[in-house]
Amino acid sequence: MEIIDKLIALSESPFVDIAIKGSLIYLAALWFAMVVWVARDIIHRSNNILFQVSMILLNLVMPVFGLILYMIIRPSKTLLEKYYDEMEYSFLSEQAGEHQDENCPRCEKKVSQDFLYCPSCTEQIRNSCWSCSHIYLHEYLVCPYCGKKEKSRPLKTTKKTEELVETVKK
Numbered sequence: 001m002e003i004i005d006k007l008i009a010l011s012e013s014p015f016v017d018i019a020i021k022g023s024l025i026y027l028a029a030l031w032f033a034m035v036v037w038v039a040r041d042i043i044h045r046s047n048n049i050l051f052q053v054s055m056i057l058l059n060l061v062m063p064v065f066g067l068i069l070y071m072i073i074r075p076s077k078t079l080l081e082k083y084y085d086e087m088e089y090s091f092l093s094e095q096a097g098e099h100q101d102e103n104c105p106r107c108e109k110k111v112s113q114d115f116l117y118c119p120s121c122t123e124q125i126r127n128s129c130w131s132c133s134h135i136y137l138h139e140y141l142v143c144p145y146c147g148k149k150e151k152s153r154p155l156k157t158t159k160k161t162e163e164l165v166e167t168v169k170k
């Protein structure tokens with residue numbers, strides 16, 4: 001501040017005096033705004049009080065350097081963004097789990113719950129009701145939703161019947 005004092009003393013013009021004082025006020029306002037911005041931003045990005053306080057103090061002591069450092073080390077996502085990401089992730093993994101938890105009764109490969117036929121061995125797993133269009137397991141004799149029988153029930157070839165045919169051939 002000694003240099004500024006000398007400058008003020010040197011300049012007798014009131015315009016220079018006002019300009020220096022004005023720019024000092026401007027810098028102080030900028031400094032204050034930086035600290036407020038960091039404080040607001042860090043509260044949205046971290047729950048760690050120690051980290052929050054140390055970053056605010058750093059910006060109070062070293063205005064520009066503190067801001068640059070904070071921009072480098074601050075968490076890339078806000079707490080709200082993190083929360084939404086977690087929600088989306090758990091929703092997606094739940095969905096993926098729902099569609100992958102069944103095995104084909106014939107070849108035992110994984111099949112989605114809405115598959116009517118096994119894509120690996122062509123085994124029919126489910127029927128789509130001709131009357132009410134509900135989907136139900138192929139083993140059922142009638143549609144469990146409306147009680148209608150399947151119109152044309154093709155001969156079912158399961159592992160057991162195939163084995164039977166094999167033994168008869170022998």
Ligand SMILES: [Zn+2]
Binds near residue numbers: 104106107119120123
């Ligand atoms: Zn299969």
Ligand SMILES: [Zn+2]
Binds near residue numbers: 129133144148
């Ligand atoms: Zn039905």
